[in-house]
Amino acid sequence: MKKLVNDPADVVADALRGLAAAHRELRVAHADRVVFRAEAPVRGKVGLVSGGGSGHEPMHAGFVGRGMLDAACAGEVFTSPVPDQVVAATRGVDGGAGVLHVVKNYTGDVMNFEMAAELVAAESDTEVVAVVTDDDVAVQDSLYTAGRRGVGVTVLVEKLAGAAAEEGRPLAEVAEIARRVNGNxxxxxxxxxxxxxxxxxxxxxxxxxxxxxxxxxxxxxxxxxxxxxxxxxxxxxxxxxxxxxxxxxxxxxxxxxxxxxxxxxxxxxxxxxxxxxxxxxxxxxxxxxxxxxxxxxxxxxxxxxxxxxxxADDELLRLWDAPVRTPALRWGA
Amino acid sequence: MADAVDAAGLTAWVQEFARLVREQRDVLTELDAAIGDADHGANLDRGLTAVVSALDADPAADPAAVLKTVATTLIRTVGGASGPLYGTFFLRASGTLGGGDGAALAAALRAGLDGVAARGKAGPGDKTMLDALAPACDALDEALADGRPLDEALRAAAEAAAGGRDATVPMVARKGRASYLGERSAGHQDPGATSAALMLQAAATALTGRG
CATH class of the missing domain: 3.30.1180.20 (Dihydroxyacetone kinase; domain 2)
Structure with missing residues (x-):
């Protein structure tokens, strides 16, 4: 193996240090391995939280910023984040308008986000809605599989739902946009x-x-x-x-x-x-x-x-064109 | 045998489970590479290492507290599917563990099994850790009902878990990442059933010869 690493066990932590150094507009909570938009929580705006295993960069931390995600949780390589991380992210982005979890359909991701939502519900009155992406037609969506995987559409869900949240739309509408993008x-x-x-x-x-x-x-x-x-x-x-x-x-x-x-x-x-x-x-x-x-x-x-x-429809195209300013996607802002 | 299932015994069980997973880490990862994503050994090893440290740093006084520490530490450190699944197993077992005898342990393991099935929305024959856990719980119940001592009953449970693990080889996965492979998942031993069998093997080693 030839890779630019120190100790393979530290690869996620080391990369997050680099992300924090390169992008002062982000705030990295190193202990929780959560990357926040610096101004989070944004008052009155629906907070968008996603996350997943590391190794998919720039997803998800590269999509944190204005017009997209408010926080991203970084799991170990190819391993979903743990509930504590998602709870910390959810608390940190709650600006009073509720929080949307964007979850890719993998057994581990779904279970860890579900457990986090249960913990948040038990400890606070923050409203959390989860939208699970499942767009991979290589997997049959049937009783005999874990269902289609969440892949490329996740990037577009985060962009379009993020733009809707930035416009100040309520949680139910932001979630509806996310589901519409995934469904289409x-x-x-x-x-x-x-x-x-x-x-x-x-x-x-x-x-x-x-x-x-x-x-x-x-x-x-x-x-x-x-x-x-x-x-x-x-x-x-x-x-x-x-x-x-x-x-x-x-x-x-x-x-x-x-x-x-x-x-x-x-x-x-x-x-x-x-x-x-x-x-x-x-x-x-x-x-x-x-x-x-x-x-x-x-x-x-x-x-x-x-x-x-x-x-696409008119609304989705308008949201696509809306300004976005993140490490990996930026236009109009 | 009455005091076999005390805090020290359960701690020894988890320590032995951690030791076996460390020893079999690469095997678990190889099995996972074939039908999953090559992280089961590393993730479980990381979680159980954290569990052993947590129990060292703050030894739990009562048996249920040991299992709860195991649960919360695994949920906090493992991630993936195995974190919530093993975490739920130990959390439910902790909530159910009433006494210190074999019957109490069997009831706790059965509650853990039910928790895993609910969390993972899986059933027997789906090619998951349940395929090792369920026969183990059945064998443990049966042996205790026959009046056999706990150490014999746990050995029977460990053997049943190993048998269940081996039986996953021809199965077609219906849950988890292996299910994406469809028929191509047949012919591979399930990594989750393999680690679950190690957990039962550890119980048979650590919880016997104590009472």
């Missing part, structure tokens, strides 16, 4: 390589040079199937087709198209993929209203990408 969003991902968890020291799975893993999640968990390496044009079809098969994206105001890198793929290739994805969508008669291209929800050093589409 679907994703599919693919890995060209595995990733190496620092504490494990070697790749999570073996993937031969001439094969790729289709339907991966964001934790190095293997995907649904292995196929021979293919040109980007075919990969775009492999990713977009199951997304379109799961939800009708035609009509309406077009889509927000998000081509996301998994951490080890250069932006050159992501733009190349965006062109191919746009071509597939064009052929399907689907207009792209807005786009996002870059590595925003990663899986450590995994090479590969995911495609997320969200069926």
């Amino acid at each position: 969003g679907r994703s599919m991902g693919l890995a060209l390589t595995s990733c190496t968890v620092p504490a494990a020291g070697r790749p999570t799975f073996d993937l031969p040079d001439d094969e790729m893993e289709v339907g991966i999640g964001i934790h190095g968990e293997p995907g649904r199937r292995r196929v021979p390496l293919a040109p980007a044009r075919e990969i775009a079809e492999m990713l977009v087709e199951p997304v379109l098969a799961d939800l009708d994206f035609t009509g309406g105001d077009g889509v927000i198209a998000f081509v996301n890198g998994m951490g080890g793929t250069p932006l050159l290739e992501l733009y190349l993929m965006y062109a191919e994805v746009a071509a597939v969508l064009d052929k399907a008669g689907i207009g792209i209203a807005r786009n996002l291209v870059g590595s925003y929800m990663t899986s450590l050093d995994m090479a590969g990408c995911s495609v997320t589409l969200v069926r």
Whole structure:
């Protein structure tokens, strides 16, 4: 393993020290491993809290700031944060208008956020609503699985619900926006390589040079199937087709198209993929209203990408264009 | 046997569980890498190390308090799915543990098992830690009902847990990250059932020969 680390056991704590040094506009509670927007709690504004395992940077701490999250909880690598962290974050962002938890649908994340919400309810009158993202079409949403995973749509939920909260909308409406984005969003991902968890020291799975893993999640968990390496044009079809098969994206105001890198793929290739994805969508008669291209929800050093589409409407597009000022996403502010 | 399930005995149980997890850490992580996300060994080791330190720093006087310290420390330090699940197991066991005999321990473990099933919304055959815990609780109840002494009953429970662990190999996972693999999860031993079997093995070692 070749990584820029001191002791693999300290990688999260060390990275948070760096985040705090690089971004004075954030406040990092090192003991709790919670990253706050410096002015939190913002009076009268719904607080947005998310969090999850580390290793997905810039998600979630990179999305803390005006127009997006008020706090992010950093778990160990690929391990959800513990309830105490979520409780500390929730208390720290409660400006009197309630708190929205944005939770990715993984067994551990859901249980730890649920336990935190129970603790908050037992100790205070802060209103907490949780919205669970589950957009990954690689997983069948059935009684026989833990349900679809929360992947790329989470970034868009945090942006759009964050913009709604910044406008001063009440908790029920902010939660409705978050649910609408999730309900209208679907994703599919693919890995060209595995990733190496620092504490494990070697790749999570073996993937031969001439094969790729289709339907991966964001934790190095293997995907649904292995196929021979293919040109980007075919990969775009492999990713977009199951997304379109799961939800009708035609009509309406077009889509927000998000081509996301998994951490080890250069932006050159992501733009190349965006062109191919746009071509597939064009052929399907689907207009792209807005786009996002870059590595925003990663899986450590995994090479590969995911495609997320969200069926947009006027309101969502307006919220997308609203100012945002975070380490990883910033425009208009 | 009446005093086998005292604070010192339960502390010894948890210390032995921590020792076994430390020893088997890489095995647990490898099993998790195959069908999960390669962190079960590291997470449980970190949590149980914290539990042993907490019990060292502030020894609990009564048996239920030992289990409660275990629960709150695991919930605070483990994260992932195993933190809330093992935490809930020990929290429910702590709340139920009435006396210091085998029957009280069996009732506490059964309450822990029910708590895990509720928290994880899982049932038998889902390829989870329940598949080791449930047969262990059944075997413990049965052995005690037959009038066998606690050490024998715990050995039977540990064997049943190991059997349940082995039985997860052909199962298709229906809960947790392994469920994303569908049929591809078959042929792999479940890491949660493996650590749960270690917990029962630790009980058989540490809680016997004391009374």
